Amino acid sequence: MPPSQGRDGGARTGGARLRAIRWALKPLVFIACLVPAFRLTAGAFGFAGISLGADPVMVMLHTCGKWTLNFLMITLCMTPLRDFTRSTLWLRFRRMFGLFAFFYVLLHFAVYLLLDQAGKLGALWQDVIKRPYITIGMSALLMLIPLAATSTAKAQRRLGLRWVRLHRLIYVIAGLGVCHYWWQVKKDIREPLLYAGGLTLLLGYRLWKQRRSLLPGINVARVAGTDAS
């Protein structure tokens, strides 16, 4: 099915639409994704009257962690959104969102190692082997590395079906991310519960879709050629 056949095809030609996405919408979304990082940077240096409060390290750590989870969830929303709106527009942002999840998890890790643990690798290693929630978080971070490294169109073409399989790791990563959050909360589990609920919906939808597509006759249309999400 050609991409312009969706609801977003409209009157504009495919080329103009692609240019608008590439040169206007994408940069806007890109900058929007950086807002949390800008806010933290401004707060850390006291710019623009922004303050991170009495414990800026914890604020940085938690904000980056939460935005990692947010971007994982947003990335996982793109395929359902495509299905519901019958528009492939969403898929054009999937890689960017996935890479922002990686960006924020790297910041999260940097804050943890350099500020929280004062750069002590020994303390980090002790945490990784002794504290299950850190073991989990660290494995999720490591798993994101191959996904980020193979996020280019070139890698996608080269790996073909293996790329699809590899990028299914995002389901596991998101699950580990939610566990990592849940496990370290002291008592108030309402927010981790929210993420767990969201993830259950997102993964449940895929399971349901797969079940349905196994039945003859009601195959859900695969709009994009390669679809890992």
Place this chain on the structure above:
Amino acid sequence: MRKNSTQLGKIAPSDITPYHKYLSRRALLTGGIGLAAAQTIGRFGGNAFGGAAIGQSAPAALTYTRNAAMSVMDTPNSYMDITTYNNYYEFGTDKSDPAENAQKFRTQPWNVTVGGEAEVTGTFTLEDILKPHPLEERIYRMRCVEAWSMIVPWVGFPLGDLIRRFKPTSKAKFVEFRTLYDPKQMPGERTGVLPWPYVEGLRMDEAMHPLTLMAVGLYGKAMPNQNGAPLRLIVPWKYGFKGIKAIVSINFTEKAPQTTWASSAPAEYGFFANVNPAVDHPRWSQATERHLGGSLFGQRKPTLPFNGYGAQVASLYGGMDLRKYF
């Protein structure tokens, strides 16, 4: 750097006392000339809580003497840090929630009910509770179970002096405290995060220890609502959660009280909750802590046994297995 915050507009920049000014003011207060002047501002039992009742933006100044012998030499954290970063689940689970949600909390009138194994029991007004006790300032370390720490200049009086007035009987082995239960005023109490009201307790010898403080203020002013006004407990060698806030009940018991955190997560929080770098929280290390208030780098420092008060309090726990009684 972070202190010119506009994030929490409730506290005017003028309320943040720079440490050197604070020191000089304190020197005046303890110097005699200033003392008389300060006394005209009003003592407890008068209208010292007037400011607190109207709003937290200008808590009333207190009259007190400085207890240097009971104070640490470290630089206290800023008033801003101490009053905007609070664990007080009755007003929300975020550190910034209490400063936002406790502003309208009414601390007047305030009664404290004393009961259990004591000769003098009944309900007392806050004024009655406070009247005989001269206030003193003590700069204490504060170590949270979450592995961060601050230095706080509390104003209060020894809990032991208060307890003696109630003449506990020989059956009184523990003292139990309760926080106000008022879900209308305390939004956190409308959630199921913890069982309410908050309950804390001490063994009698811990309660009578000269370091144990009933605090009514900080930085020389009446206690801000978010820090536990009008009356809170400070036990500097224990994790912060032992320091129960907004106390309305003091009960002398024969058996150890069922304290809130210890009963809601017994594997993670104990009754004693003595600061101990050798006994980790099941999910994080207690060997080190991040001392808040300094630069972003190098906050991490080793945690001391009994939060550095070992010389004064370790003898209370002679022969006890502190891994078991954590």
